[in-house]
Amino acid sequence: MRVLIAGAGVAAFEATLALRAAANERVDIELVAPETKFWYRPLAVAEPFGLGEVLTFDLAQLAAAAGAHFTPGEVIAVDAVAHVAHTAAGVELPYDVLLIATGASPRTAVAGALTFRGPADTELITKLLGELDGGEVRRVAVAVPSGAVWVLPGYELALLIAAYVTARRIENVEIVLVTPEEEPLQLFGSTASAAAKELLDERGITLHKGAHATEASDGQLLRLVPQAAIDVDRVVALPRLYGRPIDGIPQTRDGFIIVDEQSRVAGFRDVFAAGDVTSFPVKQGGIAAQQADAAAEAIAADLGALAQPRPFRPVLRGLLLTGGAPRYLRYEVGGGRGETSAVSLEPLWWPPAKIVGRHLAPFLAGLVGGGEPEPATAPPGAVPVEVELRPDDLARLGASAPPIAGEDTQDDLERRTVGEIMSSEVLVVAPEDTLGEVAGRMRERDIGSALVSDSGRLIGILTSRDLLRASAGRVHSSEARVRQWMTSEPISVVATTPLAAALELMTDHAIDHLPVVEGERPVGMVGARQVARAVAELARTHTSIGDQEGEKR
Numbered sequence: 001m002r003v004l005i006a007g008a009g010v011a012a013f014e015a016t017l018a019l020r021a022a023a024n025e026r027v028d029i030e031l032v033a034p035e036t037k038f039w040y041r042p043l044a045v046a047e048p049f050g051l052g053e054v055l056t057f058d059l060a061q062l063a064a065a066a067g068a069h070f071t072p073g074e075v076i077a078v079d080a081v082a083h084v085a086h087t088a089a090g091v092e093l094p095y096d097v098l099l100i101a102t103g104a105s106p107r108t109a110v111a112g113a114l115t116f117r118g119p120a121d122t123e124l125i126t127k128l129l130g131e132l133d134g135g136e137v138r139r140v141a142v143a144v145p146s147g148a149v150w151v152l153p154g155y156e157l158a159l160l161i162a163a164y165v166t167a168r169r170i171e172n173v174e175i176v177l178v179t180p181e182e183e184p185l186q187l188f189g190s191t192a193s194a195a196a197k198e199l200l201d202e203r204g205i206t207l208h209k210g211a212h213a214t215e216a217s218d219g220q221l222l223r224l225v226p227q228a229a230i231d232v233d234r235v236v237a238l239p240r241l242y243g244r245p246i247d248g249i250p251q252t253r254d255g256f257i258i259v260d261e262q263s264r265v266a267g268f269r270d271v272f273a274a275g276d277v278t279s280f281p282v283k284q285g286g287i288a289a290q291q292a293d294a295a296a297e298a299i300a301a302d303l304g305a306l307a308q309p310r311p312f313r314p315v316l317r318g319l320l321l322t323g324g325a326p327r328y329l330r331y332e333v334g335g336g337r338g339e340t341s342a343v344s345l346e347p348l349w350w351p352p353a354k355i356v357g358r359h360l361a362p363f364l365a366g367l368v369g370g371g372e373p374e375p376a377t378a379p380p381g382a383v384p385v386e387v388e389l390r391p392d393d394l395a396r397l398g399a400s401a402p403p404i405a406g407e408d409t410q411d412d413l414e415r416r417t418v419g420e421i422m423s424s425e426v427l428v429v430a431p432e433d434t435l436g437e438v439a440g441r442m443r444e445r446d447i448g449s450a451l452v453s454d455s456g457r458l459i460g461i462l463t464s465r466d467l468l469r470a471s472a473g474r475v476h477s478s479e480a481r482v483r484q485w486m487t488s489e490p491i492s493v494v495a496t497t498p499l500a501a502a503l504e505l506m507t508d509h510a511i512d513h514l515p516v517v518e519g520e521r522p523v524g525m526v527g528a529r530q531v532a533r534a535v536a537e538l539a540r541t542h543t544s545i546g547d548q549e550g551e552k553r
């Protein structure tokens, strides 16, 4: 069986190794990614402080060592019916099973701040440390934005900057941590929260919790919601994360992919997704690896190589760098396998340290250390945390999806596409049109929704429900504009999206209309009624076939 993995990061390698372990001979694995290197990113936080270097591996070599082939390329579209992935360079990659592990794209969340995305931005922190040394900077804010974020590095940066300042005896410096969380490191549970709070207090870091940093004017005044603003000399912010668009795969407004507890993409039989690209709300390497393990076991079970695939039961494990452990942090790492062997003395990332992957962590440790890793304990000054996320939480967060139809009907729904039933006669309006104009055109055509497009790009949807809301709010329909009442950046699908996936998106998000796009251009609409009719027809077909077969018997 040909398994194509889009991506070559944490989830991709964990899945490769797990597949090799569970179904070795039966799978041919190909990884495709636009980069040529695997970056071990957690150490990017430590690098500017001279406490470690980002570990990198050549992807072709790493893939070969894991038992896979590596093809450079960026997957931009998937034709799930033909089982082909398309790359930006126009290459077609056929697959039997596809695993999407393309990670997340970090974008600036706090305008005007220094955004720390990882290895690419270590120089920003080095520069900041120089400014602290030179006395040019006295107040530094580290901002954790709301939404999908890698939260740990924010705390680590604040703690490490504070430790740096203390170690260098730089006087009169204030470090502020701004976070929308109700408690520090809330996600990791109360024990971790308490430990983080104690550490922040110990280091004299001022905590603004429940606060959303919005922008840093001139890099100096950090605006907060609901509090007003704080005066600082520099703001370092974490980025907000988004999924990268892949045509043919339904994605949430922020580009994330909805999967079930086996990491199967909602509505697709042979497409899985794992890691930061999924809509699971926690973005973390350990979680990415656990999702990859669940996908690998489901694929192995489909092949008959495994009886009981284990579902994704998320356990968050992390290790917080605090700047208080020189022994822990003293090691030599660099690019390539050969250069990194010294890390085995006290490897920061050794299992069960920074990124916890059942297969990946020992694999990397084996490569650089040349043998089986020793069980590691958390070093002094580092705070290990572990918290089990209950299945209820998972369901509440929308990460699992219920089956939607009988088995035969479900098969058909996976084969048939949105393009077969969508309506191409859509009403496309402009954001500046008035509600009155649009309501009139909707009435004329007897339709319940309009797509909002700006310069050819779908930017919103306006439904009769929005018009009702507006009229209940007593707005003047000749004055109110579409942009004020539409749903921005709606979930959309493409014509090749299987009906099963469309139906699941509608059910999960309680929506009645799914815009259909080609690139970013609106080309059609599929409504709940059309999908329901298609399901009913398919169910009827299967019932009558079943009846005929029954009569024959």
Ligand SMILES: Cc1cc2nc3c(=O)[nH]c(=O)nc-3n(C[C@H](O)[C@H](O)[C@H](O)COP(=O)(O)OP(=O)(O)OC[C@H]3O[C@@H](n4cnc5c(N)ncnc54)[C@H](O)[C@@H]3O)c2cc1C
Binding pocket: 006, 007, 008, 009, 010, 011, 012, 032, 033, 034, 035, 041, 042, 043, 044, 045, 073, 074, 075, 076, 101, 102, 103, 104, 117, 118, 119, 150, 152, 153, 244, 274, 275, 276, 277, 283, 284, 285, 286, 287, 288, 318, 319, 354, 355, 356
């Ligand atoms: C500074 C920093 C510190 C962190 N610290 C920790 C930590 O201590 N512990 C922890 O568990 N996690 C940590 N993380 C988070 C962790 O790195 C990520 O959660 C993890 O890498 C996610 O794994 P992934 O496989 O989903 O994505 P990634 O590891 O990001 O891999 C994505 C892969 O997809 C490829 N790709 C992208 N687009 C495409 C495309 N269109 N087609 C094909 N391939 C594509 C990329 O080139 C890459 O190979 C940290 C992150 C940062 C930035």
